[in-house]
Amino acid sequence: DAKTTQPTSMDCAEGRAANLPCNHSTISGNEYVYWYRQIHSQGPQYIIHGLKNNETNEMASLIITEDRKSSTLILPHATLRDTAVYYCIVRALYNFNKFYFGSGTKLNVKP
Amino acid sequence: DGGITQSPKYLFRKEGQNVTLSCEQNLNHDAMYWYRQDPGQGLRLIYYSQIVNDFQKGDIAEGYSVSREKKESFPLTVTSAQKNPTAFYLCASIGTESSGNTIYFGEGSWLTVV
Numbered sequence: 001d002a003k004t005t006q007p008t009s010m011d012c013a014e015g016r017a018a019n020l021p022c023n024h025s026t027i028s029g030n031e032y033v034y035w036y037r038q039i040h041s042q043g044p045q046y047i048i049h050g051l052k053n054n055e056t057n058e059m060a061s062l063i064i065t066e067d068r069k070s071s072t073l074i075l076p077h078a079t080l081r082d083t084a085v086y087y088c089i090v091r092a093l094y095n096f097n098k099f100y101f102g103s104g105t106k107l108n109v110k111p
Numbered sequence: 112d113g114g115i116t117q118s119p120k121y122l123f124r125k126e127g128q129n130v131t132l133s134c135e136q137n138l139n140h141d142a143m144y145w146y147r148q149d150p151g152q153g154l155r156l157i158y159y160s161q162i163v164n165d166f167q168k169g170d171i172a173e174g175y176s177v178s179r180e181k182k183e184s185f186p187l188t189v190t191s192a193q194k195n196p197t198a199f200y201l202c203a204s205i206g207t208e209s210s211g212n213t214i215y216f217g218e219g220s221w222l223t224v225v
Binding site (some may be wrong): 033036041042043044046049086087097099100101102103104 | 115144146152153154156159161199201203213214215216217218219221
């Protein structure tokens, strides 16, 4: 699986959009970008995933650059409950081999 | 509802004791994983299993053991050989489903050595 690079932490004002970047310059053509988040002392929660097209669901939007070397997770109207560690991982569909979560980005949503 | 159940949520171990953390899933997933998380750190892979009766070591397998006798169960034993076992332990699974290989996690188990 390709490696990912994320900033250690970010701040966002409540009600504003939170834009979390992820670099994955070594991504392969069959690898998807997945985003998860972990609220303190809970299991990570799935947010969204995509291959090359932008994706949107009820939680967030995922913007993938045309060369697929980076992506951005967008929380359109951040709330205090969105304060969490956000993980970007890259892996091939139906790859059941070991996979890694990095250190992620700690998003602090402030009133 | 389908999901992953980990138990117990909190566990205290005396030095020299073995303890077993339970992980059960009713998602019919083939692959299951155990991760360890230390405070403020990311997830580190302990063991994983892609199919019943088979499992592979992750990056920090020393001092841990697992079994996979049933598809729905993947217990983790923390042995006395694990010198620093105090941590948060997470179990996960993946299946071939239309949602695109989403990884599901349990709620985690806190292990403290006393």
